[in-house]
Amino acid sequence: MDSLTALQKFRQYFERYVPLTDEEWQALSQYLTVDALKKKRFYVEAGKVCDHIGLVVKGSVRYYHVKDGEEITGYFSFEDEMLSSYKSFLTRTPAANYIQALEDSVIVNLSHKNLQQACMNELLGFKMERFGRLTAEHYLICYEKRITSFIIQSPEERYADLLQTGGETLYRIPQHYIANYLGITPVSLSRIRRRIMKISA
Amino acid sequence: MDSLTALQKFRQYFERYVPLTDEEWQALSQYLTVDALKKKRFYVEAGKVCDHIGLVVKGSVRYYHVKDGEEITGYFSFEDEMLSSYKSFLTRTPAANYIQALEDSVIVNLSHKNLQQACMNELLGFKMERFGRLTAEHYLICYEKRITSFIIQSPEERYADLLQTGGETLYRIPQHYIANYLGITPVSLSRIRRRIMKISA
DNA sequence: GAAATTCCTTATCTTTTGTTAACGTTTTGA
DNA sequence: TCAAAACGTTAACAAAAGATAAGGAATTTC
Numbered sequence: 001m002d003s004l005t006a007l008q009k010f011r012q013y014f015e016r017y018v019p020l021t022d023e024e025w026q027a028l029s030q031y032l033t034v035d036a037l038k039k040k041r042f043y044v045e046a047g048k049v050c051d052h053i054g055l056v057v058k059g060s061v062r063y064y065h066v067k068d069g070e071e072i073t074g075y076f077s078f079e080d081e082m083l084s085s086y087k088s089f090l091t092r093t094p095a096a097n098y099i100q101a102l103e104d105s106v107i108v109n110l111s112h113k114n115l116q117q118a119c120m121n122e123l124l125g126f127k128m129e130r131f132g133r134l135t136a137e138h139y140l141i142c143y144e145k146r147i148t149s150f151i152i153q154s155p156e157e158r159y160a161d162l163l164q165t166g167g168e169t170l171y172r173i174p175q176h177y178i179a180n181y182l183g184i185t186p187v188s189l190s191r192i193r194r195r196i197m198k199i200s201a
Numbered sequence: 202m203d204s205l206t207a208l209q210k211f212r213q214y215f216e217r218y219v220p221l222t223d224e225e226w227q228a229l230s231q232y233l234t235v236d237a238l239k240k241k242r243f244y245v246e247a248g249k250v251c252d253h254i255g256l257v258v259k260g261s262v263r264y265y266h267v268k269d270g271e272e273i274t275g276y277f278s279f280e281d282e283m284l285s286s287y288k289s290f291l292t293r294t295p296a297a298n299y300i301q302a303l304e305d306s307v308i309v310n311l312s313h314k315n316l317q318q319a320c321m322n323e324l325l326g327f328k329m330e331r332f333g334r335l336t337a338e339h340y341l342i343c344y345e346k347r348i349t350s351f352i353i354q355s356p357e358e359r360y361a362d363l364l365q366t367g368g369e370t371l372y373r374i375p376q377h378y379i380a381n382y383l384g385i386t387p388v389s390l391s392r393i394r395r396r397i398m399k400i401s402a
Numbered sequence: 403g404a405a406a407t408t409c410c411t412t413a414t415c416t417t418t419t420g421t422t423a424a425c426g427t428t429t430t431g432a
Numbered sequence: 433t434c435a436a437a438a439c440g441t442t443a444a445c446a447a448a449a450g451a452t453a454a455g456g457a458a459t460t461t462c
Contacts, residue, residue, distance in 0.1 A: 065349065065352075065353050067353045072352060072353050074348065074349060074352045074353075086338075086341060086342065086345060087342045087345060087346075090338050090341075090342065091342070096349075097349075125327075126326075126327060126330065129327065129330045129331055129334055130330055130334075132334045132338075133330055133331075133333045133334035133337055136334055136337035136338045136341050137287075137291050137333075137337045139341055140287055140291075140337050140340055140341050140344065141287065141288045141291065141292070143341065143344035143345060143348060144287060144288060144344060145288070146348055147275065147344060147347055147348060147351070148266065148275060148297075148298075150348070150351040150384050151266075151273060151275045151381060151382075151384050152266050152268050152273050152275075154448090155448090155449085156448095174408085174409070174410090175409075175410065175411095176408095176409075176410080180352060181352075183351050183352050184449070184450090185449075185450060185451085186409085186410075186411095187410095187411085187412090187449085187450075187451080187452095188448080188449055188450075189410095190410065190411055190412080191411090191412090191448085191449085193410095193411090194411085194412090355418090356418090356419085357418095375438085375439070375440090376439075376440060376441095377438095377439075377440080385419075385420090386419075386420060386421085387439085387440075387441095388419085388420075388421080388422095388440095388441085388442085389418080389419055389420070390440095391440060391441055391442080392418090392419085392441090392442090394440095394441090395441085395442090
C-alpha cells in the first residue's frame with residue numbers, strides 16, 4: 001500500500017468523527033507518518049514509553065502482557081482501528097504491555113510531539129481536541145462493554161457473543177489468543193468449543 | 202451540604218484538568234445544578250436515557266445490571282468521582298444499568314442540553330471540549346487497568362489488589378457488591394477472605 | 403523440502419468456583 | 433421496638449476451569 005492511500009484512509013477515519021476542510025487536512029497530514037510494520041515486529045514494547053498513536057490501515061496487531069514468563073493476549077487492533085498503549089502514551093510512562101504485528105501491517109502514526117504541535121496549531125487545535133475526545137469516548141464505551149461482559153457473562157457466553165460479532169476476523173486469530181482475550185486458558189476454550197459443537201450438531 | 206460548597210467542589214475537580222478564570226467559572230456554573238440523592242434512589246434506571254453527567258460531592262453510588270432477575274454490581278463512584286451511564290449519555294440510547302445511591306448523596310449535575318450549550322459558549326467551548334477529553338482519557342485508563350486485571354489476575358489477586366488500593370472506602374461497601382465487582386460470587390469471596398486470613402494469621 | 407516449532411485437541415487429575423441451603427448476626431423499616 | 437429483610441459465613445455437592453502432558457496437524461523457518 002502506498003503512502004497516499006494510507007493517508008487517505010486516515011483522513012476517512014478522522015472525518016468519521018470530525019469533518020475537515022481540504023486546507024485543514026493539508027495541515028494535519030504534515031504531522032503524520034506512514035510506517036510499515038512487518039509481522040512479529042513490535043509497535044510498543046513493555047518498559048518503554050509509547051511515543052505514538054496510530055491507525056492500522058492494513059494488517060493487524062495484538063496487545064499482550066508477560067506474566068510469569070507467559071504471554072497473555074489482551075486485545076487486538078485490525079484495519080481501521082486505532083492502536084496505542086494508551087496509558088503510556090497519555091501519561092508518558094513506560095508501557096506495561098507489548099503490541100506486536102500479527103501480519104505485515106501498515107500504520108499511520110502521529111507522534112506525541114506532533115500531536116502537541118497539531119493541538120497548538122491555530123487552524124487545527126480545536127478539531128484535534130475534539131477528535132481526541134471522541135476517540136477516547138469511543139474506546140471508553142468499548143471498554144465498558146468488555147468489563148460488563150466479564151462481570152455478567154460466563155466465558156461460554158462471552159465466546160458465543162464474540163462469534164456473533166467478530167465476523168471473519170476471528171478466523172485470522174489463533175485460538176489461544178482468543179482464549180486469553182476471553183480471560184480463560186486455551187484448553188478451556190477448546191472444551192467450550194466442543195460443547196457448542198455438540199449442541200449445534 | 203449547601204449548594205455553594207457543592208459547586209466549589211465541582212470547580213476544584215474541574216480545575217484539576219482545566220484551570221478556569223473566575224469569569225469562566227461564573228459562566229460554567231450557570232449550567233450546573235446541585236441535587237440531593239437519597240439513599241436507594243436512582244440516578245439512572247435501565248431502559249431510560251441517562252440525560253446527565255455528574256460529580257459525586259458527597260456520598261456514593263453503585264452501578265448494577267439485572268440479569269436473570271439478579272442484581273450484579275459492576276462499579277461504584279465515591280466522593281470526587283464522576284458518575285453517569287456513559288454509553289447512554291454519550292450515544293443518547295437507553296441505559297443498560299441502574300445507578301443507585303448507596304447513602305444519602307449530593308450530586309452536581311450537568312445535563313446533556315446544558316453541556317451542549319456550554320460547548321457552544323464562546324468563552325467555554327474549548328475548555329469544555331478539553332475537560333471532556335481529559336475525563337474520557339482518565340476513565341479509559343481506569344477501565345483498561347480493570348480489563349487487564351480480569352485477564353492476567355486471579356480473583357484472589359484482584360481482591361488483594363483491591364484491599365491495598367481501596368482504602369477505607371471498602372469497609373463501607375457490602376461484601377457481595379465487592380464480589381460482583383471482582384467478577385465472582387459472594388460465597389467465593391468469603392472463601393478467599395478465609396484463605397487470606399489463614400495466611401496472614 | 404525437511405526439521406523444528408506452533409497450534410489445537412483430548413485425557414487425567416487437581417483446584418477453584420458456582421449452587422443451594424442453613425444459621426446466626428446486623429440492619430432496616432414500619 | 434419489633435418483625436422482616438439483608439448480610440456474611442460455612443457446609444456439601446456439582447460444575448467448571450486450571451495444570452500438565454501427549455499426540456497429530458499445520459505452519460514456519462532455514
